[in-house]
Amino acid sequence: MHDPIGKSQQASANASRSAAEWFARLLDDSATPNDLADFRAWLEADPSHAAAYADIERLWLGAGMVPDRSEPVRLSRRKLLKTGGALLVVASSALATAAYMRPLPADFRTGKGETRTVTLPDGSTAELSTASAISLAYTATQRVVTLVEGEAFFTVASDSSRPFVVSAGTLKTVALGTQFSVSEEDDRIIVAVAEHSVRVSSPFEATEVQEGQSVVFANDRISKPSETDVGSRLSWRDGKLVFISTPLEDAVRALSKWRRGKMIVMDSGLARRPVTLIVDIRRAGNILQTLEHGLPIRVDTYSPWLALIYPR
Numbered sequence: 001m002h003d004p005i006g007k008s009q010q011a012s013a014n015a016s017r018s019a020a021e022w023f024a025r026l027l028d029d030s031a032t033p034n035d036l037a038d039f040r041a042w043l044e045a046d047p048s049h050a051a052a053y054a055d056i057e058r059l060w061l062g063a064g065m066v067p068d069r070s071e072p073v074r075l076s077r078r079k080l081l082k083t084g085g086a087l088l089v090v091a092s093s094a095l096a097t098a099a100y101m102r103p104l105p106a107d108f109r110t111g112k113g114e115t116r117t118v119t120l121p122d123g124s125t126a127e128l129s130t131a132s133a134i135s136l137a138y139t140a141t142q143r144v145v146t147l148v149e150g151e152a153f154f155t156v157a158s159d160s161s162r163p164f165v166v167s168a169g170t171l172k173t174v175a176l177g178t179q180f181s182v183s184e185e186d187d188r189i190i191v192a193v194a195e196h197s198v199r200v201s202s203p204f205e206a207t208e209v210q211e212g213q214s215v216v217f218a219n220d221r222i223s224k225p226s227e228t229d230v231g232s233r234l235s236w237r238d239g240k241l242v243f244i245s246t247p248l249e250d251a252v253r254a255l256s257k258w259r260r261g262k263m264i265v266m267d268s269g270l271a272r273r274p275v276t277l278i279v280d281i282r283r284a285g286n287i288l289q290t291l292e293h294g295l296p297i298r299v300d301t302y303s304p305w306l307a308l309i310y311p312r
Contacts, residue, residue, distance in 0.1 A: 015048045015051075016055070016056070018052070019049065022042060022053060023053065025039075026039060037268070043264070044266065050306060051302050051303075053306060054302045054305045104133070104149070106133035106148045107134060108126070108128060108134050108135075109128070109132070109134075110128045110129070110131060110133070111130075112131045112257070112258065112259065112260055113258050113259060113260075113284045115127065115237075120145070121136070122143055122157050122162070122164075123157035124143070124156045125154070125155045126145065126152045126153070126154055127152060127155075127237055128150065128152050129150055129151040129152065129153075130151075130257050132147075132148075132149060132151055133150060134152055135148055138162075139162075141162060142162050143159070143164045144165045144166075145164075146167045147167070147182050147183075150183065151182070151184070151185075151236075152183075153179070153180070153181040153194075153234060154166065154180055154182075155178055156177070158178075163175070168182050168189045169189060169217075170202055170220075171200065171201070172200070172201050172202075173198050173200050174200075174201075177193070177211070178195050178196055179194040179195035179196070180194060180195075181233075187218060187219075188218040189218075190215070190216050190217075191209060191217070192214040193209050193210060193212065193214070193230070194230050194234065197209060197211060202221075203220075204220060204221075205221075207222055207225060210225065213225040213226060213227060232244060239281055239282040240280055241254060242278050243275060243276060243277050243278075243279075245274040245276055246274060246276070247271065247272050247273065247275075248271055248273050248274075248275050248295070249265050249272065252291075255279060255281075255291075258284045259284045260304065260305065262306050262307070264307070264309065266308050266310050270310070270311045275295055277291075288301065288307055291309070296312045297309050297311060297312050298310045298312045
């Protein structure tokens, strides 16, 4: 006799196990573009795959076990996947890696989708973007702010006797004027100057960045300062994200920082298509509707934790 219920349960278990394996692979810093392409193919192979992946991500995020990207976290895939069922995978991984995934100490922090303006002890201000954190170390001779994660925009109070320094990894930014931002994005640190100038230095080199310019620090190298639309880059301070001829995949990646769950562009041609749009991040719950109404796309939502984007 056939056992359709047993087969269904087995298929569900297989989908959950595969979803856990994919979650671990994409969590690993060594994941490649080919991994993402294979992941898209797996998602499209069966509707149950997307649902299983959404369940894994919901459980992981719901447990608060989101890696802190401000310092490298190397997860053993074997350790993550040594148990058979998806629930056990998440549970054992959470216990095994909890010590490494607690947020780093910070004096001020924002959650996903939040912003906050902080007045510092010297009268300077720091505006924290979504999922951002800073810590302070003020002394009689210097003012040091460490960007723990995310992005912060600084308006610096003048004090010639105490330099104002923002530290992000091995990169240091010294204020020579008043307004600039420092952000960590994937494996890069970006410094953008809105007013006057800053001096940016690493252990290997240094450069001065003028008003209206930005630099990118990646692979231990500081790029040459380039002209930047600083207003658009910092539009989050006004509750908006502005994208001008930006590849859709890049726009989706930026928007993902403002809402829980994962958004994935499922078509490579669509991912590369440039888009121009303004998104109100104060209504983060409507980001998907904004994209669907303003662009020729279709959004399939499997849960609050997973949305797949296709051409329409």
